[in-house]
Amino acid sequence: xxxxxxxxxxxxxDYLTETADVRAVDQVSFTVEPGEFLGIVGESGCGKSxxxxxxxxxLSPPGEVAGGQVVFRGEDMVRLGPDDLRHMRWRDFSMVMQxxxxxxxxxxxxxxxxxxxxxxxxxxxxxxxxxxxxxxxEMVGIDPVHLGSYPxxxxxxxxxxxMIAMALLFTPQLVMMDEPTSALDVVxxxxxxxxxxxxxxxxxxxVIFVTHDMSVVSRYSDRVMVMYxxxxxxxxxxxxxxxxxxxxxxxxxMSAFPSVAGPRRELIGIPGAPPDLARPPSxxxxxxxxxEVMPQCLxxxxxxxxxxxxxxxxxxxxxxxxxxx
Amino acid sequence: MSLEEHPGxxxxxxxxxxxxxxxxxxxxxxxxxxxxxHAVDDFNLTIHEKEIVALVGESGSxxxxxxxxxxxxxxxxxxxxxxxxxxxxxxxxxxxxxxxRGEVAMVFQDPFSAFNPVFRVSHGVMRNLALHRPxxxxxxxxxxxxxxxxxxxxxxxxxxxxxxxxSGGERQRVGFAQxxxxxxxxxxxxEPVSMLDVSIRVGVLNMMAxxxxxxxxxxxxxxxxIASARYVxxxxxxMYAGHLVEEGPTDTVLRDPKHPYTQLLLSAxxxxxxxxxxxxxxxxxxPKVINPSEGCRFRSRCPYAxxxxxxxxxxxxxxxxxxxxxxxxxxxxxxxxxxxxxAPITQR
Numbered sequence: 001x002x003x004x005x006x007x008x009x010x011x012x013x014d015y016l017t018e019t020a021d022v023r024a025v026d027q028v029s030f031t032v033e034p035g036e037f038l039g040i041v042g043e044s045g046c047g048k049s050x051x052x053x054x055x056x057x058x059l060s061p062p063g064e065v066a067g068g069q070v071v072f073r074g075e076d077m078v079r080l081g082p083d084d085l086r087h088m089r090w091r092d093f094s095m096v097m098q099x100x101x102x103x104x105x106x107x108x109x110x111x112x113x114x115x116x117x118x119x120x121x122x123x124x125x126x127x128x129x130x131x132x133x134x135x136x137x138e139m140v141g142i143d144p145v146h147l148g149s150y151p152x153x154x155x156x157x158x159x160x161x162x163m164i165a166m167a168l169l170f171t172p173q174l175v176m177m178d179e180p181t182s183a184l185d186v187v188x189x190x191x192x193x194x195x196x197x198x199x200x201x202x203x204x205x206x207v208i209f210v211t212h213d214m215s216v217v218s219r220y221s222d223r224v225m226v227m228y229x230x231x232x233x234x235x236x237x238x239x240x241x242x243x244x245x246x247x248x249x250x251x252x253x254m255s256a257f258p259s260v261a262g263p264r265r266e267l268i269g270i271p272g273a274p275p276d277l278a279r280p281p282s283x284x285x286x287x288x289x290x291x292e293v294m295p296q297c298l299x300x301x302x303x304x305x306x307x308x309x310x311x312x313x314x315x316x317x318x319x320x321x322x323x324x325x
Numbered sequence: 326m327s328l329e330e331h332p333g334x335x336x337x338x339x340x341x342x343x344x345x346x347x348x349x350x351x352x353x354x355x356x357x358x359x360x361x362x363h364a365v366d367d368f369n370l371t372i373h374e375k376e377i378v379a380l381v382g383e384s385g386s387x388x389x390x391x392x393x394x395x396x397x398x399x400x401x402x403x404x405x406x407x408x409x410x411x412x413x414x415x416x417x418x419x420x421x422x423x424x425x426r427g428e429v430a431m432v433f434q435d436p437f438s439a440f441n442p443v444f445r446v447s448h449g450v451m452r453n454l455a456l457h458r459p460x461x462x463x464x465x466x467x468x469x470x471x472x473x474x475x476x477x478x479x480x481x482x483x484x485x486x487x488x489x490x491x492s493g494g495e496r497q498r499v500g501f502a503q504x505x506x507x508x509x510x511x512x513x514x515x516e517p518v519s520m521l522d523v524s525i526r527v528g529v530l531n532m533m534a535x536x537x538x539x540x541x542x543x544x545x546x547x548x549x550x551i552a553s554a555r556y557v558x559x560x561x562x563x564m565y566a567g568h569l570v571e572e573g574p575t576d577t578v579l580r581d582p583k584h585p586y587t588q589l590l591l592s593a594x595x596x597x598x599x600x601x602x603x604x605x606x607x608x609x610x611x612p613k614v615i616n617p618s619e620g621c622r623f624r625s626r627c628p629y630a631x632x633x634x635x636x637x638x639x640x641x642x643x644x645x646x647x648x649x650x651x652x653x654x655x656x657x658x659x660x661x662x663x664x665x666x667x668a669p670i671t672q673r
Contacts, residue, residue: 043522044493156384185383185549190593212523215594256524258556260579260594267556269527273492 003074004031005173005206006055011068013047013054016061022278024050026230027068032206034173037197039217039238040210041253042227043274048210049098049178051227055208056095056176057085072174091121093174094167099183100159104151110137110162111147117169136165140195157188164196168203175200176208181216193220214253218242226250229275229285236310246312248290284315292316339410341510341543342395342429344370347404349390353615363614364390366567367404369641372511372543377533379546379554379575381590382564385613388547391564392513395545396431397422427457430504434516436496440488446499447484450474453506470506476540477502478532494525498532505536511543512536518553530557551590555579563587566614566622568638573647583649583658585627621652629653 013025024047032038042048053059055070057077070077072093077085097103105113114133118124124132134144140161151159160180167175177196181189197220200207211217217224218238225235226247234247245251252270272289275281281288287297297315304313305321347368353360365387372378382388393399395406397413406413408425416425433439440446447470454466461469471481477498488496497517504512514533518526534557536542548554554561554575561578563571563586571584582588614622621627624634633652641648644658 043524186551187383187589187593214523253524256527258527258530258552260552260555260591264556264576266531267527269531270524271528273494273525274522 005034005036005073006032006208007069007071008055009069009071011051011054011070012066013050013059013063014066015050015063017278020278021066023066023280024063024230024277025054028227028230028232029068030225030232030235032174032208035200035204035206036223037200037207037209037221039221039224040208040227041212041214041217041224043212045274045277046227047230047277048212048227052095052176052178052208052210056093058095087121090117090167090172091170092172093176094170094172096160096163096167096175096177096180098179100156100163100180101151103163104159106151109148109150110154114147114166114169117166121170132169136169137162139168139199140165157184157192160184160192161195164192164199168199168205171203172205174206174208176210178210179212180209182211182213189216196220215257226253229280230277231285231313232304232311233286233314234310234312236312240310246307246310246317247286247314248292248316249286252289252291284313339407340371340373341376341409342370342372343407343410344368344391344395345405345407347391347394347406348402349387349394349399350402360615363567363617365394366614366617367640368564368567368569370562370569372545374510374543375537375541376560377537377544377546377558379548379558379561380564381548381551381554381561383549383590385566386564387567388564389515392431392515392545392547396429396513397425423456427453427507428509429511429513430507430509432497432500432504432512432514432517435520436493436500437520439500440496442488444487445484446486446488446491446496449499449503450484450506453503457507470502473502473505476505476536478528492525493521494529497521497529501529501532501536505540505542509542511545513545513547515547516549517546519549526553527556533557551579552594563590566612568622569641569648569650570623571647571649571651572641573645573649577646583644583647583654584623584651585629585653586623589626621650 009029010027011025011029012023012027015022015024028051040048040051050063053063054065059065065078068078111133114136115129118129118132133147137144137146142158142161142165146154154162164180181192184192193216196207209217209221221238223235224238224241226233226249228249234241234250241250245254255267256269258267270289275285283299284297284302287293290297294315300315302313302315304311305317307317307321307324347365347370349365351362351364352358353362368391380388380391390399394401408428413425416422440449450470450473451466454461454469470484474481474484479495479498479502483491483495491499518529521529530553533544533546537544546554546558558575561573561575562569563584565586571578571582571587578587579591582591612622619638620636621634621639624630627634631653639650639652641650642655644654649655
């Protein structure tokens with residue numbers, strides 16, 4: 001068994017506010033194998049972006065890692081200093097942000113920003129920088145003439161592609177993506193996703209892909225992790241989770257969006273709204289919205305039960321999990 | 326609530342709202358700018374009573390401009406809007422405008438910025454009742470506000486809340502309650518669910534259908550999400566770069582789309598319950614329409630484009646119950662009855 005590329009164990013992230021400390025990510029553990037595509041799905045405020053920032057050590061006050069480990073290639077990133085992290089960023093792991101318009105510097109051309117990134121990791125000749133930048137842009141299907149373009153001259157889809165090209169300048173082993181497609185139209189979204197998947201197959205990097213849209217990850221990820229109120233609700237292989245969703249929340253999410261094919265039928269969605277993490281519900285955090293709520297759900301903290309290949313945080317599976325052990 | 330074809334959507338002599346050759350251009354580049362952005366060109370639309378019409382298109386296709394034209398936020402560059410046969414352009418007096426804005430209400434995309442944070446959510450509802458509902462006496466307004474709140478699925482007690490005390494889904498329902506307080510015949514809903522969490526979108530869509538069925542309101546549902554349009558709408562209009570490309574009954578358009586753009590849009594929708602084939606390398610972004618020349622605006626992305634497409638702008642023509650603006654599709658439909666000269670379909 002090869003060592004996992006990334007091993008996150010019991011990672012917690014707090015936001016320190018004046019009134020209370022809000023635990024946005026609560027003891028989340030997962031691993032990413034080399035070359036694996038992991039999708040993290042959840043609604044706004046479930047902690048999915050915070051988790052990603054916690055893994056990448058990009059949290060800024062009031063957010064901070066409250067506990068846990070992030071072991072990347074054998075090193076605990078939580079303990080590394082800013083200098084060590086700077087050496088690793090872009091080269092060993094990189095991040096693609098949700099809004100490329102905000103992530104790119106509006107005052108600098110794409111080429112200049114690529115150059116900055118490349119020069120941050122050792123000196124390179126101008127010729128080599130130009131060649132590598134052009135290669136990276138071509139990889140994502142943008143004409144290298146756009147190295148001279150400024151972000152505002154590119155369309156939304158092209159900016160997002162340029163961000164991905166930048167993340168791949170050093171061909172890192174891990175690329176983290178925070179909703180890179182959610183600001184795009186469906187057609188552009190679809191073509192960008194196919195491209196990410198193609199690049200991942202040919203270059204072999206691992207991807208952590210955060211999204212609110214189940215359907216986006218369905219076709220591209222190897223594994224899916226569903227988050228609710230700062231915790232993992234369910235994690236399983238993609239085919240398994242779509243064929244047989246276990247957690248009532250996952251089931252609700254799956255039947256919450258209409259389909260373009262098949263019979264038109266009435267959908268129900270999930271009643272209520274996601275909880276405020278400053279005051280999480282007692283017991284199971286999903287119980288106020290759960291259609292299968294039981295009396296013990298209101299009082300008992302629910303652990304993550306391993307069920308074969310899957311993990312699920314729901315008391316419905318307590319017995320089954322015990323038998324399996 | 327029924328999701329079948331709605332029986333109320335019958336053809337009467339004069340529809341609720343009709344837009345004829347609606348066009349809106351914006352000049353770019355300041356005072357002396359000569360460039361014209363064609364946001365909407367020659368757009369025809371009818372909305373009948375008790376009907377949900379979905380206006381589907383990508384960002385920049387001109388769908389929000391249409392909502393603003395219909396709401397009299399913008400004046401059209403050309404073309405006319407008729408409300409119950411009355412030209413909207415001629416409504417100028419305060420009384421007439423108040424009447425029109427009560428008949429045609431609007432709901433906005435972002436429920437987080439659409440409300441004044443220092444007022445309770447009852448404020449907007451009560452104000453609309455005072456302005457647009459002379460039939461409701463002052464001492465009955467509270468009661469009517471409660472009724473309106475309940476009809477959008479909110480608890481009447483929530484009238485006392487401030488916007489920050491409500492979730493996104495609840496706030497969007499307040500937006501609908503405000504619109505409903507004017508007793509409108511038509512609600513223009515511009516992307517009402519796109520800012521909401523996936524798990525609560527369906528609830529708002531179901532509420533829209535119940536407004537049609539119980540309150541007898543028509544809705545223009547503007548969206549980029551063709552799947553949600555299919556779920557809730559009686560009729561669908563697809564827009565591309567300021568043009569109407571296809572219009573027809575929801576089931577017809579989605580089961581058998583005739584325009585290549587509608588086909589592309591449908592094939593791009595990811596559905597975890599369906600295994601879809603990969604689409605060819607279309608990077609998929611609609612053009613900005615600045616000083617356009619004659620011709621179909623989709624032709625550079627179209628796999629079926631023929632020479633005619635770059636010479637003559639296709640106008641919508643009938644195919645079955647639908648209207649389709651595509652030379653190739655129209656020629657094919659015609660060719661089914663008698664063989665007219667059709668240029669070969671070139672697969673690029």
